Amino acid sequence: MSDQELRRIAHIDMDAFFASCELSRYPELKGLPMVVAGGSSHVPRIREDGTREFSRLRDYAGRGVLTTATYEARALGLNSAMPTMQAAKLAPDAVLLPVNFELYRHYSQLFKAAIRSISPQVENIGIDEVYADVSSLPGDATEIAQQLKSAVFAATGLTCSVGIAPNKLLAKLCSEMQKPDGITVITMSDVPSRIWPMAAKKINGIGPKASAKLESLQIKTIGQIAAMSEAWLVQHFGNRYGRWLYRVSRGQDDRPVVTESVPVSMSRETTFERNLHPVRDKPALSEAFTRLCERVANDLQKKGYTCCKVGIKLRFEDFKTVTRDLTLSTAISDAKSLRLFAGKCLKRIDLDKKIRLLGVKVSGLLRADRVDQTDSEQFTLDFDE
CATH class of the missing domain: 3.30.70.270 (Reverse transcriptase/Diguanylate cyclase domain)
Structure with a gap:
């Protein structure tokens, strides 16, 4: 053997993890089509008789996407990453709940x-x-x-x-x-009997581009990949990817279970339900910016890391995306320092258009127990700092 x-x-x-977590809080929704996508305005309300009143997809207005859907909602054609407004057209009566990452x-x-x-x-x-x-x-x-x-x-x-x-x-x-x-x-x-009939795109690592190319070559299943020679796959997909396709289509994978790994980066981002103006909507932007930094800092501290590089990501109303980053001389993990240095990155971007998406990212991660910690300065923070 x-x-x-x-x-x-x-x-x-x-x-259906996120949906199942929500159903643990709201058992009366079991068996009903329900999606998670809304913001705080879609928190269930308590009626005078003590029962809960839930928002419906028809109540949604914005540009967000579904985070998850119950199996009953999936049966109606809803799925994660679908634009919420599109989902509302398919199932306007489906229950809508806000995202609750905690x-x-x-x-x-x-x-x-x-x-x-x-x-x-x-x-x-x-x-x-x-x-x-x-x-x-x-x-x-x-x-x-x-x-x-x-x-x-x-x-x-x-x-x-x-x-x-x-x-x-x-x-x-x-x-x-x-x-x-x-x-x-x-x-x-x-x-041969259970894996080869599956669609090729089911293999983690065969993305949309590779899947489209396989289909252009009349290959739709894992078994059809396995029927090809390694030389043929290398010819059409290059040496590294072609050899990988040859192995995985035959069910070969020698990767170990890795019990501890060092993450390359951590990030948080948010897409606003409406485009925000850098001046007129400055308070809302500042609040969102601070909250993102707090969430990244929380991620760092929970996992025991500090960072040596801070970056931001902005997507404007015209869908142009801009990133800036800053390498630090001292590793940090607290929200105030993150907010300060992310703000310095922000100052390097011309804020002349409305903002659609805002993100904060940290990299250059080090284990916190291997870094000499110093007291952080107290900073006064502002969105345009």
Whole structure:
């Protein structure tokens, strides 16, 4: 038996995570089409009789996109990243809830702690999904998958779908096969019958451009890629990507589960529901700018990092995007310092048009416990500082 066959890698993916978190707060919405997209104006209101009154998609006006949708909403054609106004035309009566990232982070922490209680070898890959190396755990793969699901449900009250396979590539593919609340286990011998019929774009790493090129070559499934020679794939997709396509189409992936990784950067951004004028809307811009810096600082501190580089991103009403960054002489992680240096970046941009999007990014990350910390200065801050 090969080393790959001896490995058992689990991919655990929470089901409609943001929507499920919201349903834990509002159980009366279970079974109804519901989306998460609105701002604070769409917080449910309490009626005189004590029941809650929810906003509907028809109440939305703006340029935002859906963050998530329940499975009932997906059945109506709604999906994440869809423009909210487009969704309102398809399902005007669907319930609309505001985004609540504090709630989602809370449930994410509970979910990941539950997985680590079963398997300590866990790789964090998103707020609602992880890989776990369960090779050394006793029991067959289906039993292990059920243990993982049970632990998550006990900790959160939410369901997840689990795929277990000889590697990360296959585990991620099979976790989607029986969503929601499913378990899928495959081995290398299952690849021809269960993986090859899947659409090529299902493989993480085959993006829209590569998918379009494959289709132009009359290739739509993973099996059709696997039917091609390595030389043919290299000829059409280049040496590196062509060889990668050859391997992954055959279910080959030797990447380990990485239990600790250093992030390259952290960022937060917001798209305004209407374009904001740099002068007339200065208070709203200043508030949004400060809030973004506070959220980035919170991310740094929660994960134990400092940064040596601060940057900003602006997208104007004409969709032109501008970025500026500043390298620092001292590592920082507090919101006031971030706000100061992000403000210095902002001063290097001509603010002569209305602003559609604002973002703050930090990079050059260092572990906080390996940096000599000094007291931060107290700064007076302003949007145009």
